Amino acid sequence: MARNVSTQRKLVITVVAWTIGILIFFPILWTFLTSFKTEAEAIASPPSLLFFEWTTENYFEVQSRSNYFRHFMNSVVVSFGSTLIGLVIAIPSAWAMAFSPTKRTKDVLMWMLSTKMMPSVGVLVPMYLLFRNTGLLDTRTGLVIVLTLINLPIIIWMLYTYFKEIPGEILEAARMDGASLAKEIIYVLTPMAIPGIASTLLLNIILAWNEAFWTLNLSAAKAAPLTAFIASYSSPEGLFYAKLSAASTMAIAPILILGWFSQKQLVRGLTFGAVK
Amino acid sequence: MATLHTRSAARLMIAPSVLLLLAWMIVPLAMTIYFSFLRYNLLMPGMEEFAGFSNYSYFLTDPAFFQAIFNTLAIVLGVLFITVVGGIALALLLDQPMFGQGIVRILVIAPFLIMPTVAALVWKNMFMNPVNGLFAWVAKLFGLQPFDFLANAPLMSVILIVAWQWLPFATLILLTALQSLDEEQKEAAQMDGASAWSRFIYLTLPHLSRAITVVILIQTIFLLSVFAEILVTTNGGPGTQSTNLTFLVYAQALLQFDVGGASAGGIIAVILANIVAFFLMRMIGKTLEA
Numbered sequence: 001m002a003r004n005v006s007t008q009r010k011l012v013i014t015v016v017a018w019t020i021g022i023l024i025f026f027p028i029l030w031t032f033l034t035s036f037k038t039e040a041e042a043i044a045s046p047p048s049l050l051f052f053e054w055t056t057e058n059y060f061e062v063q064s065r066s067n068y069f070r071h072f073m074n075s076v077v078v079s080f081g082s083t084l085i086g087l088v089i090a091i092p093s094a095w096a097m098a099f100s101p102t103k104r105t106k107d108v109l110m111w112m113l114s115t116k117m118m119p120s121v122g123v124l125v126p127m128y129l130l131f132r133n134t135g136l137l138d139t140r141t142g143l144v145i146v147l148t149l150i151n152l153p154i155i156i157w158m159l160y161t162y163f164k165e166i167p168g169e170i171l172e173a174a175r176m177d178g179a180s181l182a183k184e185i186i187y188v189l190t191p192m193a194i195p196g197i198a199s200t201l202l203l204n205i206i207l208a209w210n211e212a213f214w215t216l217n218l219s220a221a222k223a224a225p226l227t228a229f230i231a232s233y234s235s236p237e238g239l240f241y242a243k244l245s246a247a248s249t250m251a252i253a254p255i256l257i258l259g260w261f262s263q264k265q266l267v268r269g270l271t272f273g274a275v276k
Numbered sequence: 277m278a279t280l281h282t283r284s285a286a287r288l289m290i291a292p293s294v295l296l297l298l299a300w301m302i303v304p305l306a307m308t309i310y311f312s313f314l315r316y317n318l319l320m321p322g323m324e325e326f327a328g329f330s331n332y333s334y335f336l337t338d339p340a341f342f343q344a345i346f347n348t349l350a351i352v353l354g355v356l357f358i359t360v361v362g363g364i365a366l367a368l369l370l371d372q373p374m375f376g377q378g379i380v381r382i383l384v385i386a387p388f389l390i391m392p393t394v395a396a397l398v399w400k401n402m403f404m405n406p407v408n409g410l411f412a413w414v415a416k417l418f419g420l421q422p423f424d425f426l427a428n429a430p431l432m433s434v435i436l437i438v439a440w441q442w443l444p445f446a447t448l449i450l451l452t453a454l455q456s457l458d459e460e461q462k463e464a465a466q467m468d469g470a471s472a473w474s475r476f477i478y479l480t481l482p483h484l485s486r487a488i489t490v491v492i493l494i495q496t497i498f499l500l501s502v503f504a505e506i507l508v509t510t511n512g513g514p515g516t517q518s519t520n521l522t523f524l525v526y527a528q529a530l531l532q533f534d535v536g537g538a539s540a541g542g543i544i545a546v547i548l549a550n551i552v553a554f555f556l557m558r559m560i561g562k563t564l565e566a
Contacts, residue, residue: 010372010373010374010375011375013369013372013373013374014374014375014376016369017369017370017372017374017377017380018376018380020366020369020384021379021380021381021383021384022383024383024384024386024387024440024443024444025383025384025386025387027387027395027398027399027402027403027440028386028387028390028398030398030402030410031394031398031402034402043408045413045416046413047410047413089292089293089296090293092289092290092292093289093290093292093293093294095289096285096286096287096289096290097286097290099286100283100285100286102283102286108290108294110557112293112294112297113557114553114557115297115300115301116497117497117549117550117552117553117556117557118301118305118546118549119500119501119521119522119542119545119546119549120501120503120522121501121503121521121522121525121526121541121542121545122305122308122525122542122543122545122546122549123304123305123307123308123542124525124526124529124530124538124542125307125308125311125529125535125538125539125542126303126304126305126307126308126311126539127304128529128530129307129535130304130307149296149297149300152293152296152297153297156293181285206389209391210389210390210391210392212391212392212393212503212504213501213503213504213522216393216503216504216507217526217530226391227391227392227393227504228393230391230393230394230397230508231393231397231504231507231508233397234393234397234400234507234508234509241401241402241408244397244398244401244402245398245402248394248397248398251391251394252389252390252391252394255389255391256386256389256390258389259385259386259388259389260382260385260386260389263381263382263385263448264452266385266388266445266448267448267449267452270445270449270494271449271487271490271494275449275452275453275486275487275490
C-alpha cells in the first residue's frame with residue numbers, strides 16, 4: 001500500500017522538497033552568481049539572477065589583493081597536515097581498543113570525547129602565550145599542532161567504530177598461521193581498514209578546513225588559512241560584494257565538493273557511530 | 277583472546293594518544309588556573325602579582341558576564357530548537373518518494389560544509405544589510421521599511437545564521453535514522469487505523485530518540501563556543517547584546533590584553549561547560565549502550 005504512492009502525491013512532494021532545498025541552498029547559489037557580477041551590478045535593485053554581464057574580473061582582483069593562493073596553501077597544509085598526523089597517532093590506539101578491549105576501554109573512549117567538551121576559550125590565553133613565546137604564533141606548524149590535538153578524539157572514535165566491525169576471527173586466523181604483530185597489521189588489518197581510514201581522513205579534512213576559532217586567533221598575515229583570509233573582508237569598504245563573493249566561492253568550493261562525496265561518512269563520523 | 281603479549285602491546289599503542297590528550301587537557305588548563313589568580317596585563321609586562329580571587333569577582337560582577345551567559349544559552353537553545361524541529365520536518369519530507377531526491381539532499385547538506393566566516397559574511401552583507409541586502413529589497417517590494425537585522429536584533433540574527441549552518445547536520449542524521457525504521461511496522465500501524473499523527477508520535481518519534489540525543493549532544497559541544505559568526509558580523513555588539521562567553525573571554529584577552537581577567541573567564545567557561553557536559557555524557561552513555 002505505502003509503495004503504490006500515487007504519481008500526483010509524488011509530484012507534490014517533489015515540488016515542495018525542491019523548493020525548500022533551493023531555499024536552503026540559495027545563499028550559496030547567490031554568492032556564486034554574485035561573484036561573476038560587476039560591483040555595481042552586485043548591489044543593483046532589482047537584483048538580477050542570471051541576466052547580467054558575466055565577468056571573471058573579481059577572481060583576479062581577489063588574487064592580486066591578498067594572494068589567495070598562499071592562503072589556500074595554508075589551508076591545505078594545515079588541514080591535511082593535522083589530519084595525517086592525527087591518523088598516525090590514532091590508528092594504533094583505535095586498533096588496540098577495538099581488538100584488545102579491556103574493562104576500561106569504554107571509559108578511555110568517553111574520557112577522550114570529554115576533552116572535546118572543554119571550551120577552547122578556556123585555554124586561549126595560555127595557548128596564545130605559549131605560542132608567542134615559542135615562536136609558533138602565526139606559523140603553519142603551530143596551527144597543525146593545535147588542530148591535531150582538537151580533532152584527535154574524533155579521529156580515534158571514528159576509527160574505533162570502523163575497526164570494531166572488522167571480525168576478530170580473521171586476525172586470530174592470521175595469528176595462528178604465525179603472522180607477527182607487524183605483519184598482522186600490514187597485511188591483514190590495513191587492507192580491511194582502508195575504507196574506514198579514508199572516511200576518517202575526509203571528514204577531518206573538512207572539519208580542519210572550516211575550523212575558525214584557533215585559526216583566527218593564532219594566525220596573522222603569514223600563516224592565515226582561508227578562514228582568516230575571508231574574515232579580513234569583515235570591515236565594509238565601499239563596493240565589495242562581488243569581490244567578497246569571489247573570495248568566498250574560492251574558499252568553499254574545494255570542501256563543498258569533497259563534502260558532497262562523503263555525506264554518509266559525515267553522519268557516521270560526527271555521531272561516533274551512534275547513528276547508522 | 278588477548279594474550280599477555282598483545283595486552284602490553286595494546287597499552288603501548290594507546291599510550292601516545294592518551295598522553296597527548298592528557299597533556300593537552302592538563303598543561304594549558306593548569307596555566308589558565310594559575311593566570312586567573314594573577315594581576316597580569318600584556319601591556320604591562322613584569323608587573324604580575326598575586327591577585328587572589330579579584331579576577332573572579334571582577335568577572336562575576338561584570339554585567340556583561342550575565343549578558344554573555346544569557347546569550348550563550350540563547351544561542352545554544354535557539355539553534356537547537358530550530359534545527360531539531362526543522363530537521364525532523366525536513367527529514368520526514370526527504371524520506372518520501374520524489375524525483376531527484378539525491379540532488380535535493382546535496383542542496384540541503386551544503387550549508388554544513390561552508391566555513392563559518394564565509395557563512396556569516398554572506399548573510400551579513402548580501403542578505404541582512406539594510407541598504408543593499410536581499411532582505412531589504414524584498415521588504416521594499418512589499419512596501420515595508422527594511423529591517424536592520426544586525427543592529428536591531430543582533431542575537432536573533434546570529435542564531436539564524438548558526439541555525440542555517442547546523443540544520444543540514446540535524447537533517448542528515450535524522451534522515452539516516454529514519455531510513456532504518458521498519459517499513460512493515462509503519463504499514464501495520466496504518467492497517468490498524470492509526471492516523472498519520474499518532475504514527476508519528478508513537479512510532480517515528482521514539483525511533484528517532486537516539487538520533488535526536490546525538491544531534492543535541494554534538495551540536496551543544498559546538499554551539500557553546502560559537503565564535504567566528506559573532507566576530508565577523510556584530511563583533512559582540514551593539515554593546516554586549518550579542519556577546520557570548522567565548523567572545524567575552526576573547527575580547528578580554530586579545531583586545532584588552534588582560535590575561536588575568538580572561539583566564540578567570542576561561543575557567544568559568546570550563547566549569548559551565550562541564551556542568552552541561554556532565555548531563556550530556558550521561559545521556560549519550562545511556563544511548564550508546566542501548
